Amino acid sequence: MNVSEAVAKRMSVRAFRPDPVPGSVVRDILERAARAPSGGNLQPWQVYAIAGPPLAEFKARVAANPFGEAPEYDVYPPNLWDPFRTRRFKNGEDLYATIAIPREDKPARLRQLAKNGEFFGAPVGIFFCLDRKLGPPQWADLGMYMQNVMLLALEQGLDTCPQEYWARYPQTVGEFLRLPEHLMLFSGMALGYRDASHPINTLVAERDPFEAWGELRGFDGV
Numbered sequence: 001m002n003v004s005e006a007v008a009k010r011m012s013v014r015a016f017r018p019d020p021v022p023g024s025v026v027r028d029i030l031e032r033a034a035r036a037p038s039g040g041n042l043q044p045w046q047v048y049a050i051a052g053p054p055l056a057e058f059k060a061r062v063a064a065n066p067f068g069e070a071p072e073y074d075v076y077p078p079n080l081w082d083p084f085r086t087r088r089f090k091n092g093e094d095l096y097a098t099i100a101i102p103r104e105d106k107p108a109r110l111r112q113l114a115k116n117g118e119f120f121g122a123p124v125g126i127f128f129c130l131d132r133k134l135g136p137p138q139w140a141d142l143g144m145y146m147q148n149v150m151l152l153a154l155e156q157g158l159d160t161c162p163q164e165y166w167a168r169y170p171q172t173v174g175e176f177l178r179l180p181e182h183l184m185l186f187s188g189m190a191l192g193y194r195d196a197s198h199p200i201n202t203l204v205a206e207r208d209p210f211e212a213w214g215e216l217r218g219f220d221g222v
Helices: 003-009 023-033 052-063 084-098 106-121 136-155 164-168 170-177
Strands: 046-051 124-131 159-163 183-194
Touching: 003 136, 023 046, 023 136, 046 052, 052 106, 052 124, 052 170, 106 159, 106 164, 106 183, 124 136, 136 159, 136 183, 159 164, 164 170, 164 183, 170 183
Parallel strands: none
Antiparallel strands: 046 124, 124 183, 159 183
């Protein structure tokens, strides 16, 4: 698989098979992802991967606290505006359409949202943290590290779902992982083998055309 194929194939998978992933494979992915660029080579990421009994114990704690806690940060700005609001709305509608949950069925939508807390059935849960004193540039560095993880997972026949959902569980995650005070939870990620039979995995999120967000200047023959 080349880079172009991996970028095109990567998607947020929301239904996984329970088949375990060897720890050696997970470590190899996480280690090789560390070739991600970071300003000044700060390498701001701190990463924790859990599976097996620890993952089961963690999911039980989350299930006992369905409403979460005060989030570490706002995943979306308040009063989201267009075109971002429309993109988010349509993506949500397209997602729920794959599993035949209408907009008015709020309990069913909440049950689907809660599947985040189960890592959508994935056998591996990953958490990405960084020092609280670091700023937005280092958040971007961590995002590039996560993208490497997702692309390298595809190379191994695995799929992922990045989950900023976990920003609403900073205390639960922090206590379970015994995070030192200086570390902030940024995101989680489900990793495992895609359940190709599940309809939710048929969603291919739309992308706006280049003309909506890009310009080329000074090029010939474009």
